[in-house]
Amino acid sequence: MSMNMQLDGEDQALNSTINTTPLVDVMLVLLIIFLITVPVINKRIHVDLPDAANVATQTKPENIVIAVKADGSMYWNNAPVATTQELLKMIEEKAVVKPQPEIHLWADREALFQSVGRVLYAIQRGGIVKVGFITQPDLDALAESRASAAAQAH
DSSP states (O other): OOOOOOOOSSOOOOOOOOOOHHHHHHHHHHHHHHHHHHHHHOOOOOOOOOOOEEEEEEEEOOOOOEOTTTTTEEEEEEEEEEHHHHHHHHHHHTTSSSSSEEEEEEEEETOHHHHHHHHHHHHHHOOOOEEEEEEEOOOOHHHHHHHHHHHHHH
């Protein structure tokens, strides 16, 4: 090990050490770019949805029920609706009512997401804010929640 000491009258010696500061700066910038771009590249996200018991809905006369069958056909309170534009007009008429009604969306489990998506887009464009998805209750989860509630009561 030697130290590079300079006296007043001597020539400057060649500095043979490597300056790592620019290397570290470049590596940190590359790391930041990598951390930002990896989540964007990974578009497929695995989601494990929770099991939950269905809560009974309170049906009010002003609530609107929109059903989507497996073949994509739509119904407004049990009356068939021919097109999405017709559905949009019906939603716009109800959106101005105060208080605004809720929409309960019944979608067949075999219905394509595209059919349900069209209905949701029409609801959004029509101006209705409250939308609920109606599902069948998970009987196993419902029985478990009732059993745990009974056990806690004792």
